[in-house]
Amino acid sequence: MFARAALLMALGLKPAAGDCPSWGKPFPSNLAGSGKISFASLYDVTYYDQYKVVEYSDTLSFYAASHREASLQGTRIPPMVLYQCGTTKPTTSMPGVPSNARFFEIPVKNATVGWGGPLIFLELLGVSQSIDLIDIRTISSPCMQLLEVCYPETHIPTSLPDWSANPDWTNRASRTDVVFTDSWGSGWGGDATKDVPFEISFDPGSLSRAEWIKFMALFYNEEAQAEHIFEQVKADYNALKAIGDQLRTDASTEYNGAQPKVMFVGQRGSSNAVTNAVYKTQLITDAGAQVVPLPTVAPAGCSFTDNTDGARMMSCDIPAGDAAFRAVLAEADVIIDESSLWPDYDPAKYRGFATIYNVTADQVPALARNPPNIFRLDGQVSDAFGDGNSVGSSWFDIQQSEPQQTLAGLMEAIWDRDFTSTCGQKYLWRVSNPSAQNVVGHQDCPLYSAQGQNDCQSLHDRLHTPPMCSPGNVFQTMTTTTVQSQEASAACRAGGALALAALVFAPFWAAF
Ligand SMILES: *[C@@H]1O[C@H](CO)[C@@H](O)[C@H](O)[C@H]1NC(C)=O
Numbered sequence: 001m002f003a004r005a006a007l008l009m010a011l012g013l014k015p016a017a018g019d020c021p022s023w024g025k026p027f028p029s030n031l032a033g034s035g036k037i038s039f040a041s042l043y044d045v046t047y048y049d050q051y052k053v054v055e056y057s058d059t060l061s062f063y064a065a066s067h068r069e070a071s072l073q074g075t076r077i078p079p080m081v082l083y084q085c086g087t088t089k090p091t092t093s094m095p096g097v098p099s100n101a102r103f104f105e106i107p108v109k110n111a112t113v114g115w116g117g118p119l120i121f122l123e124l125l126g127v128s129q130s131i132d133l134i135d136i137r138t139i140s141s142p143c144m145q146l147l148e149v150c151y152p153e154t155h156i157p158t159s160l161p162d163w164s165a166n167p168d169w170t171n172r173a174s175r176t177d178v179v180f181t182d183s184w185g186s187g188w189g190g191d192a193t194k195d196v197p198f199e200i201s202f203d204p205g206s207l208s209r210a211e212w213i214k215f216m217a218l219f220y221n222e223e224a225q226a227e228h229i230f231e232q233v234k235a236d237y238n239a240l241k242a243i244g245d246q247l248r249t250d251a252s253t254e255y256n257g258a259q260p261k262v263m264f265v266g267q268r269g270s271s272n273a274v275t276n277a278v279y280k281t282q283l284i285t286d287a288g289a290q291v292v293p294l295p296t297v298a299p300a301g302c303s304f305t306d307n308t309d310g311a312r313m314m315s316c317d318i319p320a321g322d323a324a325f326r327a328v329l330a331e332a333d334v335i336i337d338e339s340s341l342w343p344d345y346d347p348a349k350y351r352g353f354a355t356i357y358n359v360t361a362d363q364v365p366a367l368a369r370n371p372p373n374i375f376r377l378d379g380q381v382s383d384a385f386g387d388g389n390s391v392g393s394s395w396f397d398i399q400q401s402e403p404q405q406t407l408a409g410l411m412e413a414i415w416d417r418d419f420t421s422t423c424g425q426k427y428l429w430r431v432s433n434p435s436a437q438n439v440v441g442h443q444d445c446p447l448y449s450a451q452g453q454n455d456c457q458s459l460h461d462r463l464h465t466p467p468m469c470s471p472g473n474v475f476q477t478m479t480t481t482t483v484q485s486q487e488a489s490a491a492c493r494a495g496g497a498l499a500l501a502a503l504v505f506a507p508f509w510a511a512f
C-alpha cells in the first residue's frame with residue numbers, strides 16, 4: 001500500500017483518491033460513528049468515522065472441524081475491519097480495532113466468489129464489477145452465467161491448483177483482496193487473512209436469510225441499497241404470509257379448513273431422512289400449513305439428528321426404519337422430495353417417489369392424490385457448462401435471496417387451485433410434470449445478443465431485480481441509482497425468461 005502510494009507520487013499522480021473504484025459508494029456518512037448494530041444473533045457491526053468493525057457471533061465464528069485447511073479446523077474466525085479506500089489503514093491502537101483483526105479496504109475492488117451463495121447478493125447490489133475469480137460451473141443466474149462469454153478469464157474450477165493450492169501464493173484467489181467462502185471452506189482461497197465466510201446457511205430464518213444482503217453490503221458501502229431491497233422483500237413476504245393465514249382456516253379449500261401438513265424429505269447414504277431445516281419449517285408455517293410432526297421418541301431404525309441451524313431432523317435406516325418412515329410420510333398432505341438428482345438434475349432420471357422410498361399410493365395419501373402432491377425443488381437449473389457438463393440449481397444460489405418467491409411457490413404447491421402468485425412457480429415442480437423444470441443459460445440474460453454483441457459493460461450494473469409475489473406489489477428501484485442501472489434493471493425485468501411473470505403485474509403499489 002505504502003510502496004504503491006510512493007510510486008504513484010513519484011509519477012506525479014494523486015495517490016489516495018485513486019485507490020477508490022470509480023463505481024464505489026462513499027463511506028455511509030449517516031452511519032459513521034453510530035456505534036454497534038447487531039444483526040440478530042449472527043454478527044455485529046460497529047461504525048467508526050472511516051471504518052467498520054465486523055464480528056461474527058459465537059454461533060457463526062468457528063471454522064468447521066472438516067474445513068479444507070487443517071490449521072483452521074475448529075478455530076475462531078477473527079474479526080474484520082473494513083476501512084474506507086483513500087484513508088490510512090487503521091491500527092490496533094485505534095478505537096474498537098481488535099488485536100486479532102484482519103483488514104479489508106472497501107469498497108472491495110477485487111473479489112473471489114467461492115460459491116454461489118454470496119454471488120446473488122453481489123448481483124443484487126450491482127457490484128459484480130469487483131468479481132475477479134469465480135467458478136461458473138454451478139451458478140444459475142443467467143446474467144452471471146454471461147460472465148462465461150463476457151469475461152471468460154474470471155472462471156476457473158475451484159478444484160484446480162491455480163485457484164488456491166499453488167504453494168508459492170501465486171494462485172489466483174490469494175491475489176484478490178477478499179475471498180467469500182463459508183466455514184467449511186467452499187471455494188477456499190489458500191490465505192486465511194483474506195477469507196470471509198459467508199455464513200448464510202447457519203441462519204435459522206426464511207426471511208432473514210435474504211437479510212444477508214446487508215452483510216455483503218458492508219464490503220461495498222451499499223448499506224442503503226441493501227436496506228431498500230430487503231424492506232421490499234420483507235413487505236412482500238409478509239403480505240403473502242397474511243394470505244397464508246387466511247387460507248389456513250378457509251373451509252372452501254381442498255382441506256376444508258383443516259391445516260394441511262407438509263414436509264421436506266431426502267435420502268442420505270443408506271437412510272431416508274426428514275430434512276426440515278428451520279427456514280423450511282418457517283416457510284411451511286408461513287404458507288398457512290403445518291409441519292408434519294416428528295414422533296417424540298425415535299422409532300425403531302430411526303434416530304434424531306441436529307441440523308447446523310439447530311433444527312431436529314429424523315433419519316431412518318433402510319430397511320430397518322422403513323416402517324417408521326412410511327408412517328411419517330402417511331401423515332403428509334404435501335411432500336417435497338429433495339432426494340438427489342445431482343449432478344445434472346435431469347427430471348428424466350427421477351426414479352419416482354414410490355420406488356425411491358419403497359412406498360405405495362395406498363400407504364401415502366400425498367402420492368394417491370390426483371395429481372400427486374409430490375414436488376421437487378430443482379425447478380430452475382443452469383444449462384450444462386464446461387468439460388464436466390456441470391449444472392447448478394437455483395435453489396442453492398438464488399433461492400436464499402428471495403424467500404418471497406419461495407413462499408409464493410410453496411403456497412401454490414400447497415393450495416393449488418386456491419392460490420396463484422404474481423411471480424409464478426420457480427423452484428418447485430410437481431413430479432407428475434417433469435417438463436415443468438426451467439433450464440436457464442446465459443442467453444436468458446437480457447444483455448445477451450444472439451449476434452454476439454453482448455452488452456458486457458452493463459453486466460456490472462444492478463441487473464437482478466427481486467421478484468415481487470403478492471398481488472399488486474412491484475419492486476421499486478432506489479431513486480439514487482444511476483439512469484444507466486435503472487435502464488438495465490428495467491431491461492432485465494421485461495426481457496428475462498426468468499422474469500416473465502413480472503409482465504403481468506397489477507398496477508403500481510409501493511411496498512412500504
Ligand atoms: C484483480 O487483481 C489481479 C491481480 O493483481 C488483476 O490481474 C485483476 O485484473 C484484478 N481484477 C479486477 C476485477 O480488478
Ligand SMILES: *[C@@H]1O[C@H](CO)[C@@H](O)[C@H](O)[C@H]1NC(C)=O
Nearest residue numbers: 318319322323355357358359
Ligand atoms: C420394500 O418394502 C417391502 C415391505 O413393505 C420389503 O419387503 C421390500 O424388501 C422392500 N424393498 C426394497 C427394495 O427395499
